[in-house]
Amino acid sequence: MNISEFNMDFFSLRGKNAIVTGGNTGLGQAFSLALAKAGANVMMPSIMPDDLGFVRSVEAEGVKAISVQADLTEPDMPEQIVAQCERTLGSVDILVNCAGIGLNNDFHAYSRNEWNPMVQVNLTSAFEISHKAALRMMEQKSGKIINVCSLYSFLGGQGSVAYAATKHGLAGLTKALCDELAQYNIQVNGIAPGYFKTKVTERTRSNPERHAWVIAHTPEGRWGDPADLMGTIVFLASRASQFVNGHILVVDGGFITR
Numbered sequence: 001m002n003i004s005e006f007n008m009d010f011f012s013l014r015g016k017n018a019i020v021t022g023g024n025t026g027l028g029q030a031f032s033l034a035l036a037k038a039g040a041n042v043m044m045p046s047i048m049p050d051d052l053g054f055v056r057s058v059e060a061e062g063v064k065a066i067s068v069q070a071d072l073t074e075p076d077m078p079e080q081i082v083a084q085c086e087r088t089l090g091s092v093d094i095l096v097n098c099a100g101i102g103l104n105n106d107f108h109a110y111s112r113n114e115w116n117p118m119v120q121v122n123l124t125s126a127f128e129i130s131h132k133a134a135l136r137m138m139e140q141k142s143g144k145i146i147n148v149c150s151l152y153s154f155l156g157g158q159g160s161v162a163y164a165a166t167k168h169g170l171a172g173l174t175k176a177l178c179d180e181l182a183q184y185n186i187q188v189n190g191i192a193p194g195y196f197k198t199k200v201t202e203r204t205r206s207n208p209e210r211h212a213w214v215i216a217h218t219p220e221g222r223w224g225d226p227a228d229l230m231g232t233i234v235f236l237a238s239r240a241s242q243f244v245n246g247h248i249l250v251v252d253g254g255f256i257t258r
Contacts, residue, residue, distance in 0.1 A: 010240040014039035017089040018237065019081065021129065022099030024051045024067050026198045027148065027226055031096050034230035035237060036061040040094060043085045045070045047099070064089060072099060073120045078129035086136060093140075094237045095133040097126040097170075098148045102200065104159045115162045122166035127173060130188075134177070138184045144237045145181075147174045149190040149248055151256055171248050178246030187245045189236050194252025196224040219254030228253075 013035060023032040023044030032042045032054075041064040044055075050067040058065035066088060070077055085092050100122045103114040130145055137143025152164040153171040170190065177188040195201065195214045204210045205223065215221055232251050235241050250256055 011234060011238045012039055013094070013234070013238055016040040016093040016237070017043070017085060017091050018094035018096065019043045019045065019085050019092060019129070019133065020096040020098055021072060021125075022046050022048075023096070024048060024054055026098075026200060027193060027196060027229060028096075028098040029054055030226035030229050031098055031148075031233045032058055032065075033061070034233045035094065035096075036063045036065065037230075038234045038238065039063065040237070041065070041089050043068065043081070043089065045072065045081045045099075047071050072125040072129060073117075078125065079132045081129065082132040082136065091140065092133050092136045093142070094144045094146070095130060096146045096148065096233065096237075097130065099125065100148065100166075102160070102163050104163060106159055107161050110161055118162035118166055119169075122163070123169045123173070126170060130173070130177060134181055134186065137186050138181070141185050143181075143184075143186040144241075145177060145186065145188040146233065146236050147171075147188070147190040149174070149192040151192055151194055151250070151252060153190070153192050153248060154250075154256065174248060175246045182245050187236075187241060189241070189244060189246065190248040191229065191232055191236065192248050192250045192252070193229060194218065194224055194250070194255040196226060196228075198226065214255075217255055217258050218252070219257065222253065224251065224253060 018035045018040045020032045022028040024046045025048045036058045043066040045068045055065045055067045147170050149171050150167040153167040174190040
């Protein structure tokens with residue numbers, strides 16, 4: 001491509017179809033809405049009940065929005081979701097692996113009761129749905145897979161042994177899938193959010209000491225807003241990032257630099 005050919009349509013997702021796991025809650029809502037604003041139809045499989053108000057917000061962007069209550073850890077569920085997206089929307093062009101859980105506890109009290117579901121939801125289900133989606137993408141010789149990693153993909157963290165392990169694993173999966181799929185014109189990247197204002201972080205934000213610690217360690221001096229991630233997801237899902245592959249893009253206000 002000649003540099004004179006580049007234009008802002010490279011960021012457009014018109015005609016593309018996306019799956020965003022966990023896309024009807026938390027940061028997943030920002031990802032789903034951003035993709036819709038860029039023109040993509042969005043399927044949102046989630047274990048959480050349908051939020052019809054949010055579905056309507058996505059549809060208001062002039063795209064199709066499908067919310068499916070589903071447990072991705074159930075046998076064959078990833079295949080069913082991918083097949084449903086292909087059947088109802090026509091293709092699977094973008095997959096965002098956002099679904100995740102955090103069962104934290106002090107290490108000395110940690111057990112397989114917390115470890116197993118963390119690995120199953122945060123890592124194994126991401127592998128399984130990526131595998132099913134990639135088979136379709138390989139046939140069409142194009143696709144985008146975006147894994148929602150974390151600062152814990154690079155750091156440790158007291159009380160977060162399984163969370164850190166699974167997010168490190170998700171970063172490794174991102175790089176491994178890049179190596180496997182780049183030859184098929186499929187880009188596989190990750191987003192590593194820092195500390196964001198969501199329901200999940202309400203407890204931390206309500207603790208004066210923890211809140212102050214986050215602010216002190218973030219050069220921008222604030223918590224992230226979910227909207228801060230919307231440009232990132234559109235970039236990685238679009239033609240504008242065509243030669244970005246196997247990368248984990250940190251969005252943290254500079255937290256990881258301190």
